[in-house]
Amino acid sequence: MAYEKREQLYEGKAKKVYATEDPNVVIVSYKDDATAFNGQKKGTITGKGAINNRMTNNLMRRLEAKGVPTHYIEELNDRETAVKKVSIVPLEVIVRNISAGSFAKRYGVEEGIVFDEPTIEFSYKNDDLHDPLINSYHAVALKLATWDEIDTIKKYAFQVNDFLKKTLAECGVTLVDFKLEFGKTADGTIVLADEISPDTCRLWDEKTHEKLDKDRFRRDLGGAEEAYEEVMRRLMGDR
Ligand code: TMP
16 A cells, blocks of 8 residues: 655654555654754764664564554655554653663763663653653653553563564674653554664674664764664665
């Protein structure tokens, strides 16, 4: 089925969303734009839109096969994908296997401590408030999600972690942490939405611990394009 792109519904920092002729389907279009620190730092990672689109779709198809429902419908071209129209649960769901980033900063520990078990946390998706950390009681009090939805989200997030960690380990990449977003379809089903890419994951080379993700841009390390291409090549071959 070929979906036709209609009016633009939304433009985010890294993607645009368009309506289609089907009210239950939208098209996401991935940009090369990169931002960090709540949009204060802006730049471009050439080729990232196509990489993030194709990598997300590849991983979502494989997650569906493992029983994690996603918004994915059909890849339309290098940058564009038809997905189910959902209302996004305004929580950033962060799973960590190794200390890094805001965890290391908040608790005053070095990066690279391997946890015995993965951790999960939520941030309230709200740019004006800078996406503050939120606990599940507060999320329920604010009616951002119900307890059932939070339980479902946690279950899926850990399933995604098990799958991603193993899949990446097989190509010599260590999954440090990542961020997921979930959406609700018209009938209230919770599905994995947004993306899974080097924008939203911390990925370290297993041997050298070289950073293969957006931290290269956030921290001005250079070589972001090459790092994204390297992850893509290892995960998906040259397709
Ligand atoms: P953090 O350590 O900065 O909290 O980031 C945890 C993970 O979430 C890391 O893999 C990067 C990802 N992330 C996003 O995808 N979007 C964001 O806005 C932030 C702050 C982090």
